[in-house]
Amino acid sequence: MRFLKYAISVSAIVLCYLQIASSDREAFEIQNIFSKCKRSSTDFDACVKRAFNKLRPYFKRGVPDMGIAPFDPHFAKEVKQIRSIFGMGYTLTLRDVFERGWSQSTVTKYKTDWANNRIIYSQYFPEKWLEGNYDFKGDMLGLEVERSGRWNLTLRDYSQTTRIKRNGSGVDVNVEIDHIGDMDIHVGNLLRGKSVMELVLDSLINATWKPGFAVIRPLINDLVSTAFTDIWSKSFKDFPVQEFIKD
Numbered sequence: 391m392r393f394l395k396y397a398i399s400v401s402a403i404v405l406c407y408l409q410i411a412s413s414d415r416e417a418f419e420i421q422n423i424f425s426k427c428k429r430s431s432t433d434f435d436a437c438v439k440r441a442f443n444k445l446r447p448y449f450k451r452g453v454p455d456m457g458i459a460p461f462d463p464h465f466a467k468e469v470k471q472i473r474s475i476f477g478m479g480y481t482l483t484l485r486d487v488f489e490r491g492w493s494q495s496t497v498t499k500y501k502t503d504w505a506n507n508r509i510i511y512s513q514y515f516p517e518k519w520l521e522g523n524y525d526f527k528g529d530m531l532g533l534e535v536e537r538s539g540r541w542n543l544t545l546r547d548y549s550q551t552t553r554i555k556r557n558g559s560g561v562d563v564n565v566e567i568d569h570i571g572d573m574d575i576h577v578g579n580l581l582r583g584k585s586v587m588e589l590v591l592d593s594l595i596n597a598t599w600k601p602g603f604a605v606i607r608p609l610i611n612d613l614v615s616t617a618f619t620d621i622w623s624k625s626f627k628d629f630p631v632q633e634f635i636k637d
Contacts, residue, residue: 416453420445439500439511449493462492466522469616471609480528482609484541487522489614491515498549508555512568518545524577539579543610547571550614563619565611575606 423444427437452460466487473480499512521542528535549568554561 416448416455420448420453435500435502438502439497442497442500442511446493446495463488463490464492465489466616469612471612473608478528480526480535483525485523485525487520489518489520491518499551506555508553510551510553512549512551515545515548515550518548519543520545537579539577541575541577543576544574545570545610546573561619563615565615567607567610 423441424438427434427441431437448458449462450460452458466489467485469484469487471482471484473482494517495513495515497511498514499510501510502508503510519542521540524538524541526535526537548570551566551568553564556562
């Protein structure tokens with residue numbers, strides 16, 4: 391019995407040591423990634439771009455001891471959009487949204503706007519996947535429409551530009567789509583469960599999404615802006631950037 395207690399104690403100590411060693415190693419690796427980036431250097435923006443791309447292995451597991459939570463997939467409890475387009479007003483609420491593809495992305499451009507305390511960068515995703523539940527309430531030519539169900543969206547050959555500005559203790563994030571090479575979108579219960587007609591409508595939407603892209607674009611911008619606001623506000627709010635980037 392004493393030997394068993396001793397073995398358990400030793401095992402606990404070893405696990406704690408491994409956890410501490412792992413945390414120290416990750417902090418050292420991140421510090422090493424940013425150590426070459428000097429604010430006074432003309433290469434600063436290019437250096438930060440390279441550093442961001444080297445951080446991709448951490449997107450899925452995060453760095454808990456530095457307050458960085460995993461964000462691939464990213465989870466948003468709710469995203470709401472209220473619009474009026476072509477005489478139709480609607481409220482679309484997306485709930486329990488999962489967004490995947492961050493660890494496959496690449497930062498292609500990065501610029502620090504020192505005067506406005508802002509950073510601007512462009513990012514490329516070979517694929518981005520989103521899924522969740524939706525509630526739709528609209529007024530179409532005097533007719534009220536209500537629908538709810540599941541949805542999913544796949545974006546391929548996708549790029550976006552993100553602007554992040556510090557606002558007191560938080561951040562303001564704006565994301566705009568630069569390019570979408572291809573897209574698949576599936577929305578359940580559009581015709582109240584009429585499965586055959588819904589499959590036909592589903593195929594029609596995916597075959598003709600480009601002409602209607604102007605309608606879909608603001609929604610995608612809202613989705614990814616919400617995701618980035620959550621990520622930067624929750625995971626990077628307390629990131630000790632001054633310890634990693636120095637003059």
